Amino acid sequence: MNRIETDVIIIGGGATGAGTARDLSMRGLRCVLIEKNDIASGTTGRNHGLLHSGARYAVKDHESAHECMRENKTLRKIAWHCIEDTGGLFVTLPEDDPGYHRLLLEGCRYAGIPAKEISIRKALQLEPNLNPGILSAMTVPDGTIDPFRLTSSNMLDAKERGAIILTHTRVSSILKEGSKVSGVSCITKNGDVIEVMAPVIINAAGVWGQEVCAMADIKLPMFPSKGSMLIIDYRINGVVVNRCRPPADGDIIVPGDTVSLIGTTSKEIPYDKIDDYTIDDDEIDILLSDGEKLIPNVKNTRALRAYCGVRPLVAVSGEAEGRNISRGIVLIDHKERDGLDGLITISGGKLMTYRLMAEKTSDLACKKLGVKKKCKTHKVPLPGSESRFSSGRTVKRFSGIPDSVVGSTFYRHGQRLRNIMTGEKKNYRLICECEMVTEGEIEYAIKKLDVKDLVDLRRRTRIGMGPCQGELCAYRGAGLFHEYGGTTPEGSVELLHDFLEERWKGIRPVLWGDGLRESEFTYWIYQGLFGLSHVNNKKKKKG
Amino acid sequence: MIYDCVIIGGGLAGLTCGIRCAEEGLRTVIISGGMNSLHFSSGSIDLAGFTENGSVVKKPFEYIKGTAAKKKEHPYTRVGIPTIRKSLDFFKEKIFFEGITLNHNSDYNHFHVTAIGAVKPTYLSQESVFSSRGKDIIKSGAKIAILNFKGFRDYYPEQTAANLKQHPLFKNSELILGDISLPYYLHTEKNLHEFRSTDIARIFETERYLPRIADEIKRAAGDADAVSLPAFIGINNYREIRGKLEAMTGKFIYEIPTLPPSILGLRIDHAVKNSFFKHGGEYIAGKKIESSVITKGIVESIITGSRGTSSEIKAKYYVLASGSFFSGGLQSGVSSISEPVFDLKVKGDSKRSKWYSWNFFDKKSHPFLSYGVETDSSLNPSTQDGKTVKNLFCAGSVLAGYNPVKEGCGGGVAISTGYKCAERIIREIKK
Numbered sequence: 020m021n022r023i024e025t026d027v028i029i030i031g032g033g034a035t036g037a038g039t040a041r042d043l044s045m046r047g048l049r050c051v052l053i054e055k056n057d058i059a060s061g062t063t064g065r066n067h068g069l070l071h072s073g074a075r076y077a078v079k080d081h082e083s084a085h086e087c088m089r090e091n092k093t094l095r096k097i098a099w100h101c102i103e104d105t106g107g108l109f110v111t112l113p114e115d116d117p118g119y120h121r122l123l124l125e126g127c128r129y130a131g132i133p134a135k136e137i138s139i140r141k142a143l144q145l146e147p148n149l150n151p152g153i154l155s156a157m158t159v160p161d162g163t164i165d166p167f168r169l170t171s172s173n174m175l176d177a178k179e180r181g182a183i184i185l186t187h188t189r190v191s192s193i194l195k196e197g198s199k200v201s202g203v204s205c206i207t208k209n210g211d212v213i214e215v216m217a218p219v220i221i222n223a224a225g226v227w228g229q230e231v232c233a234m235a236d237i238k239l240p241m242f243p244s245k246g247s248m249l250i251i252d253y254r255i256n257g258v259v260v261n262r263c264r265p266p267a268d269g270d271i272i273v274p275g276d277t278v279s280l281i282g283t284t285s286k287e288i289p290y291d292k293i294d295d296y297t298i299d300d301d302e303i304d305i306l307l308s309d310g311e312k313l314i315p316n317v318k319n320t321r322a323l324r325a326y327c328g329v330r331p332l333v334a335v336s337g338e339a340e341g342r343n344i345s346r347g348i349v350l351i352d353h354k355e356r357d358g359l360d361g362l363i364t365i366s367g368g369k370l371m372t373y374r375l376m377a378e379k380t381s382d383l384a385c386k387k388l389g390v391k392k393k394c395k396t397h398k399v400p401l402p403g404s405e406s407r408f409s410s411g412r413t414v415k416r417f418s419g420i421p422d423s424v425v426g427s428t429f430y431r432h433g434q435r436l437r438n439i440m441t442g443e444k445k446n447y448r449l450i451c452e453c454e455m456v457t458e459g460e461i462e463y464a465i466k467k468l469d470v471k472d473l474v475d476l477r478r479r480t481r482i483g484m485g486p487c488q489g490e491l492c493a494y495r496g497a498g499l500f501h502e503y504g505g506t507t508p509e510g511s512v513e514l515l516h517d518f519l520e521e522r523w524k525g526i527r528p529v530l531w532g533d534g535l536r537e538s539e540f541t542y543w544i545y546q547g548l549f550g551l552s553h554v555n556n557k558k559k560k561k562g
Numbered sequence: 563m564i565y566d567c568v569i570i571g572g573g574l575a576g577l578t579c580g581i582r583c584a585e586e587g588l589r590t591v592i593i594s595g596g597m598n599s600l601h602f603s604s605g606s607i608d609l610a611g612f613t614e615n616g617s618v619v620k621k622p623f624e625y626i627k628g629t630a631a632k633k634k635e636h637p638y639t640r641v642g643i644p645t646i647r648k649s650l651d652f653f654k655e656k657i658f659f660e661g662i663t664l665n666h667n668s669d670y671n672h673f674h675v676t677a678i679g680a681v682k683p684t685y686l687s688q689e690s691v692f693s694s695r696g697k698d699i700i701k702s703g704a705k706i707a708i709l710n711f712k713g714f715r716d717y718y719p720e721q722t723a724a725n726l727k728q729h730p731l732f733k734n735s736e737l738i739l740g741d742i743s744l745p746y747y748l749h750t751e752k753n754l755h756e757f758r759s760t761d762i763a764r765i766f767e768t769e770r771y772l773p774r775i776a777d778e779i780k781r782a783a784g785d786a787d788a789v790s791l792p793a794f795i796g797i798n799n800y801r802e803i804r805g806k807l808e809a810m811t812g813k814f815i816y817e818i819p820t821l822p823p824s825i826l827g828l829r830i831d832h833a834v835k836n837s838f839f840k841h842g843g844e845y846i847a848g849k850k851i852e853s854s855v856i857t858k859g860i861v862e863s864i865i866t867g868s869r870g871t872s873s874e875i876k877a878k879y880y881v882l883a884s885g886s887f888f889s890g891g892l893q894s895g896v897s898s899i900s901e902p903v904f905d906l907k908v909k910g911d912s913k914r915s916k917w918y919s920w921n922f923f924d925k926k927s928h929p930f931l932s933y934g935v936e937t938d939s940s941l942n943p944s945t946q947d948g949k950t951v952k953n954l955f956c957a958g959s960v961l962a963g964y965n966p967v968k969e970g971c972g973g974g975v976a977i978s979t980g981y982k983c984a985e986r987i988i989r990e991i992k993k
């Protein structure tokens with residue numbers, strides 16, 4: 020059995036956990052982050068990626084709105100390579116209460132959000148695909164944020180400052196000494212047991228936080244509320260389009276990379292279903308028909324995939340609906356709440372308030388350890404966002420390599436581009452043509468970004484996320500995994516199998532039209548032409 | 563002009579039908595909108611590879627005879643064993659004249675090796691995939707070199723070797739890996755690492771390069787008796803190229819199909835098209851049939867239209883060989899399956915959640931793969947109101963009632979139903 024001694028253990032590799040690892044490392048503390056799956060594989064990788072202006076909460080939840088606005092400004096500075104400054108619109112449809120528009124403007128003013136009323140003509144200029152029948156419009160400083168890049172960049176920084184990141188390793192029990200925690204016991208993918216010892220444990224396990232607390236015999240009921248989202252294969256809007264009414268189903272369309280995303284539904288689910296991630300046909304219907312009301316073009320556009328996430332909201336008594344619970348940050352010192360010293364739970368909040376959550380958590384952890392260092396995460400840029408070079412200048416430095424290839428690597432990795440690209444032809448050949456992922460980027464991700472399988476690789480690079488959903492690049496990626504990742508060749512074929520199964524989960528709910536065509540093709544290639552499920556060693560472990 | 567026969571779709575089914583009709587002197591035209599499935603296929607013709615529960619079929623004709631009795635709507639039932647046999651012989655003979663030899667293992671299936679090292683049953687293959695010599699070499703436990711073109715991103719021979727080694731057929735063989743490279747390419751402006759199989763095939767087709775390629779093969783393969791390459795040794799004069807390479811290297815050369823475009827499939831595509839031309843057929847490429855006029859169960863005309871200019875095509879008989887969803891022969895909406903040209907009656911569930919299986923590689927495969935146009939025993943379809951369309955026949959993967967991947971029968975169904983449609987039309991016209 021392996022044993023590691025450290026100062027702080029962080030359970031959960033979502034944005035919150037990653038941000039905490041970075042914060043603590045910057046304050047000179049040693050920490051070990053343990054993630055049962057891959058980084059950003061929980062709720063962090065299953066949301067809209069909206070860099071809220073806070074306007075969505077401005078009417079009902081001033082505190083959240085205010086927090087959003089503040090973090091919005093900070094993240095634009097420290098994480099610019101993960102952010103797109105799209106701007107946002109709130110539009111009122113003929114069927115909506117026209118009074119909400121005023122209410123929202125006032126709320127925004129109160130929360131310090133620079134919302135501005137604009138004419139309908141102006142709104143249509145900003146967003147030509149918008150429903151021309153809208154009654155009123157306002158702009159807000161919404162943006163988009165890539166959760167995978169953000170989390171990975173926080174992890175990378177923490178690691179460069181000495182933190183240990185263990186992915187595909189699950190915490191299975193919390194060790195105690197009297198009324199204090201002393202460490203955790205965890206299990207790796209291969210079944211090896213590792214014990215990590217520390218006086219402080221941070222539960223940043225999101226919606227799984229209830230389970231983690233249960234390991235310490237503490238009851239912390241979570242309120243799981245599932246939200247489904249639909250990705251369409253075309254960027255039909257350049258600006259985030261919100262519906263101007265109290266938050267409800269299907270009221271937002273967020274542009275991102277080359278696609279747009281319609282969000283979201285909200286459905287209460289029992290706690291034992293949080294890992295199911297099933298999307299019902301009626302949720303798809305709602306998203307399509309409501310999305311169409313905001314941008315009529317939705318109906319002519321191919322649905323690429325659908326996915327869902329579960330909101331990590333801590334249940335407060337008497338709440339009937341997931342959406343009504345405050346998205347406020349919940350920081351619990353279990354010494355005060357339950358008499359167990361050393362355990363901290365951080366939950367609630369939002370992706371884009373991850374830094375603030377990490378700061379609050381790290382402050383508490385430092386207090387417990389008697390460390391008097393201040394948080395610097397709001398000042399020091401993340402790896403990739405170090406200095407602001409324009410994409411144009413960067414492209415010039417790599418002359419000889421197609422601009423578009425340099426551009427998309429820069430887009431994903433910011434200044435770390437320098438650690439990825441070389442002038443070698445093999446380095447910049449394209450492996451995924453849809454998303455322009457090069458062999459060099461794959462090598463870098465496998466070697467430097469804790470990538471253990473093809474699904475992880477997709478989260479770091481966008482391989483297989485484009486219109487073809489991994490038709491050809493999945494095979495190439497598997498081949499390279501053997502080359503750079505040290506996987507056996509048989510193992511790389513298994514990774515290929517698992518990757519395609521994972522992709523299928525998102526395609527399945529929207530299997531019609533071009534999506535069905537594409538899937539028939541992918542099936543022919545991998546089952547017809549390659550005989551993937553006929554390979555000899557592939558079976559046993561799948562049940 | 564009124565044709566005797568218009569065929570919609572120039573894939574394996576449409577072309578087989580076309581060659582047979584043209585050979586009989588019928589005025590035949592094929593209209594095809596886009597690339598057919600051969601561009602992506604293994605280039606082997608599967609007849610019946612797997613049983614219902616997924617085990618390998620040894621003798622396909624025997625198997626078809628057994629299941630045919632049970633499944634009335636299976637296309638093989640409609641065609642019947644004698645015609646299936648006749649159609650395959652016909653097909654083999656026709657493309658032999660176009661430079662492609664298709665071998666079979668008497669009445670048994672043989673195996674072909676896939677890129678990831680799976681071993682799959684099939685019935686007809688090119689000599690570089692199946693021949694009695696190749697069979698002997700494998701049986702004798704010879705040393706096999708699994709080679710790749712250095713830097714080719716569409717093939718990873720380590721996977722082939724690793725999985726193949728675990729297969730009983732290869733347990734006595736010694737498998738080694740190697741790369742061949744051709745330095746003079748490096749002069750090209752293109753990123754050689756982004757070459758597709760077709761780019762490399764072109765190089766193999768260049769006569770003066772062959773000695774260097776042969777040297778490279780010899781170097782990389784050492785004392786191996788046989789060499790496998792990803793399929794890219796030429797498209798048009800492949801028989802000759804392969805012969806020369808074998809003579810120069812003294813080694814048996816095997817080909818493994820990899821990511822599209824499939825060179826093995828392209829060879830067949832070129833061969834069937836050439837045969838069709840030689841028999842006097844007319845081929846209109848890049849035109850899509852958009853709609854049709856049917857009155858009282860008779861197709862009066864079909865309509866092609868590109869950007870506002872539509873024109874009518876008339877014939878005595880029509881064949882729909884437009885492929886499955888992939889080729890556009892079938893269409894799916896949010897909760898409907900349809901056939902777009904004639905709006906024929908199709909088999910398919912109206913509930914979307916019934917179309918697919920929960921796992922991508924589910925043992926049961928996916929129901930949507932067996933959706934398609936329903937026909938009667940003469941391969942005549944019917945319109946939505948249930949009326950048979952008498953001068954329209956359907957062939958190939960547009961048909962319902964079989965799952966080509968799960969059963970391993972795509973090529974066999976395409977050829978035999980295409981042939982059967984032709985026979986029906988010939989008989990009607992000669993009446």
Ligand SMILES: Cc1cc2nc3c(=O)[nH]c(=O)nc-3n(C[C@H](O)[C@H](O)[C@H](O)COP(=O)(O)OP(=O)(O)OC[C@H]3O[C@@H](n4cnc5c(N)ncnc54)[C@H](O)[C@@H]3O)c2cc1C
Nearest residue numbers: 031033034035055061062063066069190225227246370371
């Ligand atoms: C539908 C939806 C839309 C949303 N949209 C937005 C948005 O647009 N903008 C925004 O800012 N926020 C949004 N959010 C909120 C945001 O996604 C979450 O608040 C945020 O991602 C939470 O991150 P986290 O790190 O706290 O939790 P998670 O990302 O869930 O991380 C917890 C991690 O802990 C791991 N874990 C669990 N148990 C164990 C164990 N025993 N051992 C080891 N690891 C374990 C999990 O695998 C997981 O990776 C949305 C949420 C939902 C559901």
Ligand SMILES: Cc1cc2nc3c(=O)[nH]c(=O)nc-3n(C[C@H](O)[C@H](O)[C@H](O)COP(=O)(O)OP(=O)(O)OC[C@H]3O[C@@H](n4cnc5c(N)ncnc54)[C@H](O)[C@@H]3O)c2cc1C
Nearest residue numbers: 571573574575595596599603604608851885958959972973
């Ligand atoms: C990717 C893939 C790989 C395959 N691999 C194999 C294999 O290895 N072995 C095997 O035995 N089988 C394989 N098959 C099965 C294959 O379905 C059959 O073997 C056979 O090739 C199907 O031929 P077809 O003529 O019915 O259809 P297709 O080959 O699909 O041809 C249909 C043609 O009709 C055209 N068309 C469609 N609609 C219109 C219209 N309205 N107007 C004009 N033209 C139209 C299309 O553009 C296309 O060219 C594969 C299928 C696919 C999709």
